[in-house]
Every structure is written in structure tokens, then in C-alpha cells.
Amino acid sequence: MIQSLRFRAAVVSIAIFLAFIGVWHLATRQTASVGTMSPEYAKLMGLTATSGKSAMPGPLDVGAKLWEHLKRPFYDNGPNDKGLGIQLAYSIGRVGLGYLIAVIVAIPLGFLIGMSPLMNKALDPFIQVLKPISPLAWMPLALYTIKDSSLSAIFVIFICSVWPMLLNTAFGVAAVRKEWINVARTLEVGTFRRAFTVILPAAAPTILTGMRISIGIAWLVIVAAEMLVGGTGIGYFVWNEWNNLSITNVIIAILLIGIVGMLLDQILARFTRMVTFPE
Amino acid sequence: MSTFDNPFDPARRLRAGACSCGQHASQSEHEATLQLSCDIPETEDKRYEGVVASAVMRAVFPKEIARRAFLKSVGASSALAALSQFFPIKTATEVFAQGAGKLEKTDLKVGFIPITCATPIIMADPLGFYAKQGLKVEVVKTAGWAVIRDKTINKEYDAAHMLAPMPIAISLGLGSQPIPFTVPAIENINGQGITLAMKHKDKRDPKDWKGFKLAVPFDYSMHNYLLRYYLAEHGIDPDTDIQIRSVPPPEMVANLRADNIDGFLAPDNICQRAIYDGVGFMHILSKEIWDGHPCCSFAASKEFITTSPNSFAALTRAIVDATAYASKAENRKSIAEAIAPAAYLNAPPVVLEQVLTGTYADGLGGIKTDAKRVDFDPFPWQSFAVWMMTQMQRWGQIKGDVDYKGVAEQIYLATDTAKVMKEMGLTPPTTSYKSFAVMGKTFDPEKPKEYLASFKIRKAT
Numbered sequence: 001m002i003q004s005l006r007f008r009a010a011v012v013s014i015a016i017f018l019a020f021i022g023v024w025h026l027a028t029r030q031t032a033s034v035g036t037m038s039p040e041y042a043k044l045m046g047l048t049a050t051s052g053k054s055a056m057p058g059p060l061d062v063g064a065k066l067w068e069h070l071k072r073p074f075y076d077n078g079p080n081d082k083g084l085g086i087q088l089a090y091s092i093g094r095v096g097l098g099y100l101i102a103v104i105v106a107i108p109l110g111f112l113i114g115m116s117p118l119m120n121k122a123l124d125p126f127i128q129v130l131k132p133i134s135p136l137a138w139m140p141l142a143l144y145t146i147k148d149s150s151l152s153a154i155f156v157i158f159i160c161s162v163w164p165m166l167l168n169t170a171f172g173v174a175a176v177r178k179e180w181i182n183v184a185r186t187l188e189v190g191t192f193r194r195a196f197t198v199i200l201p202a203a204a205p206t207i208l209t210g211m212r213i214s215i216g217i218a219w220l221v222i223v224a225a226e227m228l229v230g231g232t233g234i235g236y237f238v239w240n241e242w243n244n245l246s247i248t249n250v251i252i253a254i255l256l257i258g259i260v261g262m263l264l265d266q267i268l269a270r271f272t273r274m275v276t277f278p279e
Numbered sequence: 280m281s282t283f284d285n286p287f288d289p290a291r292r293l294r295a296g297a298c299s300c301g302q303h304a305s306q307s308e309h310e311a312t313l314q315l316s317c318d319i320p321e322t323e324d325k326r327y328e329g330v331v332a333s334a335v336m337r338a339v340f341p342k343e344i345a346r347r348a349f350l351k352s353v354g355a356s357s358a359l360a361a362l363s364q365f366f367p368i369k370t371a372t373e374v375f376a377q378g379a380g381k382l383e384k385t386d387l388k389v390g391f392i393p394i395t396c397a398t399p400i401i402m403a404d405p406l407g408f409y410a411k412q413g414l415k416v417e418v419v420k421t422a423g424w425a426v427i428r429d430k431t432i433n434k435e436y437d438a439a440h441m442l443a444p445m446p447i448a449i450s451l452g453l454g455s456q457p458i459p460f461t462v463p464a465i466e467n468i469n470g471q472g473i474t475l476a477m478k479h480k481d482k483r484d485p486k487d488w489k490g491f492k493l494a495v496p497f498d499y500s501m502h503n504y505l506l507r508y509y510l511a512e513h514g515i516d517p518d519t520d521i522q523i524r525s526v527p528p529p530e531m532v533a534n535l536r537a538d539n540i541d542g543f544l545a546p547d548n549i550c551q552r553a554i555y556d557g558v559g560f561m562h563i564l565s566k567e568i569w570d571g572h573p574c575c576s577f578a579a580s581k582e583f584i585t586t587s588p589n590s591f592a593a594l595t596r597a598i599v600d601a602t603a604y605a606s607k608a609e610n611r612k613s614i615a616e617a618i619a620p621a622a623y624l625n626a627p628p629v630v631l632e633q634v635l636t637g638t639y640a641d642g643l644g645g646i647k648t649d650a651k652r653v654d655f656d657p658f659p660w661q662s663f664a665v666w667m668m669t670q671m672q673r674w675g676q677i678k679g680d681v682d683y684k685g686v687a688e689q690i691y692l693a694t695d696t697a698k699v700m701k702e703m704g705l706t707p708p709t710t711s712y713k714s715f716a717v718m719g720k721t722f723d724p725e726k727p728k729e730y731l732a733s734f735k736i737r738k739a740t
Contacts, residue, residue: 037644044633044640049557055536080420081622143426147433228422239422243393243529244625245552 021059028058057248065248066255079231080240084252088260090232091222094150095264098157099218106162106214107207110169111195114203120170131163135221139228153225161218168210172203204275212268219261234260383587385414387594390421390430390439393624394528394546395634395653396467396575397440398614399601401624405617408601412593420623423527424497431580432458437587438579438594440466444667446578446690448499453676459581462659463595463692463699464602466575470634470653471502471565472550473509475542476535480560480643485513494526494534494543504670505568506544511736512718518674518738535559546574547634547653548626553642555630560642564652569717571654573663595699599657603705606655611635659696661687662712662724669722669731675738683727 037050047053057065073085113119135156142152176199184194226235234253241249387409391397401418403409409416421427424442428449431439446460475482482488488510495502503525507517517523526534528549534540536558543549544565553559565572577598584591604610615631618624624631633639637652664687671677693711700707712724722730731737 041640041644041646044555044629044646046555046557046627049555055556077620078622079417081620081625140425140429143429143433147435149430149433149435228426231419240420240621240625244621245529245532245556 024059028054028056055247057251061248062251066252069252082232084234084237084256087232087234087237088256091226091234092260094153094226094233095157095215095218095222098154099161099215101154101158102162102165102214102218103211105158106165106210107169110166110207110210111173111199113166113170114173115195115199117174120174127163127166130159131167133160135160135224136228139225143228149229149231153222153229156225157218157221160221161214164213164217165207165210168213169203169207172206172210173199175206176202201275201277205272205277208268208272208275212265212272215264215268216261219257219264223257382413382590382593384437384590387414387416387437387590388419388435389416389594390419390427390436392424392427392440392528393420393626394575395548395618395624395631396470396546397624398605398618398635398653399464399466399598399655399657400440400577401618402605402614403597403601405623406601406604406614408597408604409594411600412597414590414593414597416594416597418623424500428455431460431578432456434580434582437583437590438577441576441578442497442500442502443573443576443663444499444501444504444671445497446576447664447667447671447686448676450690451677451681451686453671454499459689460578461581461584461690461692462576462578462664463591463696464577464598464657465573465659465663466577466598466602466655466657468571468573468654468656469564469566469651470547470574471505471544472547473506473542473544473562473565474535474550474553474559474642475562476538476540476559477557477642479541483562485510485515488515488541489520491541492522492524492539494524494531494540494545496525496528496531496545498525499671499676501572501574501667502544502546502565504667504674505565505572507674508670508717509544509568511734512720514736516736532556532558548624548630551630551634551639552626554640555627557642561639561647564649566649566651569715570651571656571715572717573660576659577657592699595696596703599696599700599703599705602655602657608636608650657696658700658707659691659693660708660711660713661691661693662714662722664691665712665724665727666715666717666722669727672731673734673737683724 037045042050048055069084073083075083076086113123138156138159139152142155143149146152146155180198180202181194184198189198222233223235223238226233227239229236234257238250238253241253389400391400404416404418419436421430421439424445427436427439427441428445430436431441432449432455443462443465446462449455449458449460451457493506495506497503503523506523510517510521515521524540526540526543528545531540531543531545531549532553535543535553536556542559542562550559550561554561565574577595579591579594605614612632612635615628615635619626619628619631634653637650638646638648639652641647661684665683668677668681668683668686672681688711691711697707697711714721714723716722
């Protein structure tokens with residue numbers, strides 16, 4: 001039964017995909033007729049103006065362009081023009097670094113907050129105010145104070161991805177069942193040992209859920225950050241192609257950003273399953 | 280420290296930073312030498328020996344005070360003897376004279392915005408103008424004017440492509456912290472245009488434009504001042520009758536297509552791009568408002584100039600050289616091809632060709648030719664700066680009085696550029712102020728106050 005459900009879901013997915021492509025194709029076909037123009041004039045104009053080609057690329061244009069990129073993902077034509085593979089690698093590197101710093105900060109701090117009701121109450125207002133700030137709002141401040149654009153990008157990833165982890169860690173630690181802690185106390189387990197052998201395993205699923213939310217946010221932020229910082233990364237690629245009004249390339253970048261984001265999320269989801277325990 | 284100083288003179292500073300060329304202890308001494316520069320130069324060998332010895336002294340005594348104290352106590356000759364004991368100054372001098380690597384910094388970063396105004400900065404890379412000066416320059420594409428400003432202030436870039444009024448705004452602290460900036464060269468003159476949406480093709484008289492939403496790339500831009508000037512001359516108050524928005528160039532075309540704006544005064548290739556995509560037409564070229572107006576500038580911070588005067592001079596030479604090359608009509612087509620790839624402008628070559636050669640589709644079915652649609656002339660006329668300041672005051676960006684000439688001469692380095700041009704065998708203008716006409720109205724750089732007072736439409740103060 002499960003097998004057939006999966007099968008049916010796959011069929012429906014493919015049908016939705018095909019329908020979407022079909023509608024997209026129809027919507028972007030050659031449209032209005034165009035007025036006549038002299039051949040010399042037409043030579044100076046773009047396809048949209050001369051042949052009535054839609055300004056929005058169709059699925060065939062995107063497919064052809066995507067194939068072109070996939071054929072040579074790692075070319076390097078100097079500082080302003082690199083292959084998509086290299087751009088993605090830069091972005092993943094930046095996200096990885098910013099995220100790692102966030103993990104290093106958020107988990108110990110979350111533990112502290114979770115284990116101490118006083119700190120929990122005291123830090124709460126700060127966290128609540130800082131949490132909803134958009135990466136674009138942090139960027140000018142970071143650029144101005146850090147005075148280095150690549151460090152600013154990493155800082156922005158850090159500051160935006162730290163909060164869900166912090167809150168989830170604190171919540172997970174605070175919500176460990178009192179019986180377990182009491183048992184540990186009865187057995188005279190020291191504070192450190194208690195933290196690592198009782199609280200950490202018990203809170204791990206919640207912490208990892210926080211980490212999973214955070215990696216999603218970090219990946220969201222990277223595009224905005226790189227658009228401003230420039231130079232390398234998938235965000236820069238989007239901005240550069242936007243500059244050239246190449247919607248085809250922008251669509252390809254959107255597709256790739258989605259796929260990479262999904263992969264990152266799946267990796268964290270797998271980790272979460274590894275530490276989950278039945279009660 | 281200059282090439283010509285005696286490093287064993289205790290009263291002499293070894294580090295640059297004193298005068299604008301870095302060769303003299305103070306600005307007044309610098310000017311004095313310029314006035315009476317008829318002293319006989321020493322022999323080349325002697326000069327090189329001085330350079331090497333000063334480098335050694337700098338290495339041995341990184342602290343200025345320690346060096347002076349040492350020299351005062353032992354005397355110059357015994358200091359030289361002592362140094363020669365453990366460092367072969369003579370040999371080093373010979374090696375140095377052969378290499379003659381006087382550039383303080385050879386790896387430089389220069390930021391640019393992807394528009395045709397940046398042509399000299401960009402093309403100097405693929406066409407080898409930087410390499411000719413012994414520089415390794417990385418030209419970095421940047422997302423917008425505010426970002427390029429911040430990155431240059433943060434010293435991520437050694438020099439950058441900026442709108443001509445930006446260095447004035449930065450130096451005066453408008454919209455940012457005041458930091459002394461300089462303009463050694465104007466990148467391009469002309470090269471902008473007013474593009475309107477296709478639906479306005481019958482509204483060619485600006486008097487019919489009330490209620491329009493128009494876009495300019497940045498507040499401190501010639502685009503903004505020229506558009507306001509043009510509208511005001513036609514009796515439209517740019518602050519009350521229409522809306523002027525600051526919009527990044529690529530978004531201008533998209534906004535025009537989406538009907539969010541009615542038109543824009545933009546740098547080129549953006550105007551031509553709107554025509555190429557069939558969303559707009561060329562109302563007028565900015566050249567028709569003021570023929571020969573500056574557009575973008577090549578800018579560097581005062582700090583870069585004082586710490587690396589030789590690298591800065593080499594960079595200026597490269598830009599002047601590139602500008603001279605770009606100003607020739609026969610080179611334009613090859614330039615268009617060189618700067619079109621994704622690493623530089625990332626634009627269709629046919630669009631760039633139309634901008635640079637001046638034979639272009641006007642968007643209404645006609646082909647027009649104007650070889651001076653965009654032109655290149657590096658000389659940073661100080662009168663340009665004075666005009667910009669009058670407009671900054673006119674539209675309320677500067678409140679109160681300005682020392683027009685003082686500021687202009689600080690920022691627009693006409694004298695230094697003239698010197699570089701002379702060294703390169705070019706003939707720079709003999710004066711740094713010239714009068715010009717904007718829409719038929721003459722601007723006299725000697726009377727900026729009267730000029731400002733003569734405008735009826737201006738921001739109420």
C-alpha cells in the first residue's frame with residue numbers, strides 16, 4: 001500500500017511539473033505582431049522589439065542555457081566571471097563558515113540560558129528584538145563597522161542564523177524531563193557529566209531542529225548578502241545577470257539556489273533522525 | 280621620503296605624507312620647489328644610493344624618533360659607515376638601479392560599476408594599459424554607488440569609478456563621514472540620456488511632464504543635477520511638480536517595462552538597453568543639455584595618494600592613456616567588443632557599439648548619428664567642481680556657504696594631472712577653470728554666487 005502511495009504521489013508530481021512547464025511555454029510564446037521596421041534599424045534592436053519575442057524566457061530557453069552552464073561549471077575568466085560551480089562553492093563556503101560560528105556561539109549559550117531560568121528571563125528581550133531583523137538591514141551596519149565586505153557577509157549570515165538555534169537549544173535544555181535530572185542528582189552525577197550524558201542527549205532532537213531552521217535561514221541570507229558584497233557567489237551571479245537583464249540566467253540561479261537549499265536541509269534532517277529517540 | 284632627500288639628515292622625515300607629491304617635507308616647500316625648480320639634478324647613481332640608504336635606515340629604525348636621536352648622537356658620516364659595515368649599500372644600489380621598482384604597491388584593486396562610463400577603467404585591463412605601467416590591477420565589479428563608496432573608504436579598493444560629484448560629496452561629508460577624496464581624472468564626458476517610456480512618445484515637451492515619476496542613478500550625480508536643470512529651465516519644479524527617484528541602473532529598464540516610472544536620465548548603455556528591449560525611446564542625449572559635461576570620475580582617497588604617490592601616478596598615467604585611446608573614434612568598435620563579456624559590462628555587444636560609435640537606434644524607428652554621444656577627456660577641470668557645488672546648493676544638498684575654489688582645488692587635481700599629461704607628451708590646458716554654457720546659459724567659474732542667485736526655480740530654503 002505504501003509502495004503504491006509513493007508511486008501515485010510521484011505520478012501526480014510529474015503531472016504537476018509537466019502542466020507547469022506547458023503553461024509556462026504557452027504563456028511565453030511569440031506574442032503581439034510588431035510594426036515593420038527597416039532592416040538597418042532592426043539590426044540595432046533586440047529580439048523583443050524586432051520579432052515580438054516575449055521578454056520572459058520560455059522553458060526551452062532556460063533548458064538550453066542550463067545545459068550550457070552544466071557543460072562547463074568550473075570555468076574561471078578572472079575576478080568578475082566564474083562558472084556556476086565555482087560560484088556555488090563560494091556561497092556554500094561562506095554559509096558554512098557563518099553557520100559554524102553561529103553553532104559555536106549558539107549551543108553553549110543556549111545551554112546556559114536553558115539551565116538558568118534567570119538568564120532565560122534576562123536575555124529574552126534582546127533575543128526577541130534581534131531575531132526578526134532582516135539581513136539587508138544588517139548589511140550597511142556591518143560594512144560600515146567591519147570595513148571588510150567578505151567578513152561582513154559572514155557576519156550577516158552568523159547574526160541571522162544564530163537565533164533559531166539559540167532559542168531551540170535553550171528550549172530543549174529547559175524542557176528535559178525533571179525525573180531524569182532528579183535521577184542524575186540522586187546518583188550524585190556532577191554538573192558537567194549531567195550536562196553531557198543526560199541533558200545533551202535528551203535535548204539533541206530539539207537542538208538539531210533549531211540547527212535545521214538555521215541552515216535554511218543562512219542559505220536565504222547568502223543571496224542577499226552576496227548581491228551587495230559582489231565579486232563571487234551565487235548571489236553575485238544573480239545580481240550580475242540582473243544587471244544584464246538576463247532573466248534566463250536568473251531563473252537558472254533560482255533553480256540552483258532551491259536545489260542546494262533542499263540538499264542542506266536534507267543533510268540536517270538526516271542528522272536529526274539519527275539523534276531522535278522514542279520515549 | 281622622496282628620492283631626493285638625504286636619509287642621514289636628522290631633521291628630515293623619512294615617510295611620505297607631508298606634501299601632495301610626497302617629495303618635500305611640507306606643502307609650502309613643495310610649492311617653493313615647483314616655483315623655482317631650476318636646481319641641477321644629482322647624478323642618477325647618487326639618487327639611487329639615497330633611495331637604498333633610506334630604505335635601510337627605515338628598516339633599521341622603524342621609529343622616526345629613534346632614527347633622529349641616533350643620527351644626532353653619532354653624526355651622519357659615522358652612521359653611514361656603521362650601516363655599511365653590515366649592509367652592502369653599494370651593491371644594493373646597483374641592483375636597485377637596474378630594477379628601478381619605485382612603485383610602492385603594484386597589486387591594486389579598482390572598483391567599477393558596469394556602465395559605459397567605466398570604459399577607460401575596464402578596457403585598461405584587457406588592453407594592457409595597467410600592465411604597461413608595471414601595475415597589476417584587478418578591476419572589480421561593484422553593486423552600486425553607495426557600496427563602491429563604502430568599499431573605497433574602507434580601503435578594499437585603492438581607487439574607484441565614481442560619479443563626478445561623489446568625491447566632492449564624500450570630502451564634504453554629505454551622506455557619509457567626511458573623508459578627503461580626490462579626482463585625478465574625469466573618465467568620460469557626455470554619455471547620458473533622457474529615456475522615456477514608449478507611451479509618452481507624443482509628449483516631447485517637458486511642460487507636459489507634470490506628475491511624471493523619473494529616475495536617476497544616485498542623488499550625488501550629474502544625472503540628478505542635469506535632469507533638475509533641464510526640467511527647471513522648462514518651468515517644472517523638480518521637487519514639487521514631479522517625483523525624482525534614485526534607482527539602480529539595471530532596475531531602471533525593468534521599472535520602465537513594468538510602468539513604475541515614466542522615464543529616466545541614466546548613464547549609457549542603460550538608455551540604449553531600454554531602446555534595444557523596445558520599452559523606451561531616446562528623448563534627448565545629455566549632450567544636448569550641456570555639451571562636454573563630465574559624467575563619471577576616477578577617484579582615490581587622499582590617503583592613497585600620500586602613502587603611495589608613485590603607484591598613484593602610474594595609475595593616473597594608465598587611465599589618461601586609456602582615456603586618450605578611447606577618445607579616438609576608430610578604436611571604439613574594438614573597445615565595445617573588449618568590454619562586453621560577462622566579466623566586465625555583461626551587455627550585448629550591439630548595444631555597446633551603438634553607444635560608443637554614436638550611430639544608434641532612437642527607439643522611434645529612426646537611426647541617429649552623433650559621434651560625440653559619449654566622449655573621453657581626462658582633464659579634471661576645477662570649474663566642473665564649482666558648477667556641481669552651485670547645483671548642490673541649489674537643490675539643498677549643501678546648506679550655507681562653500682569655499683568653491685578651495686574645495687575644487689583640493690579635490691580635482693588639475694595641476695597634478697596636467698603634470699602627468701605633460702610627462703606623457705600630451706598638451707594639457709594651461710588653466711584649470713573654463714567657462715561653459717549649460718542650455719545656452721553661460722557659467723562663469725569666477726562668479727558662482729551670482730550664478731546660483733540667477734536661478735528662479737530652486738529648493739526653498
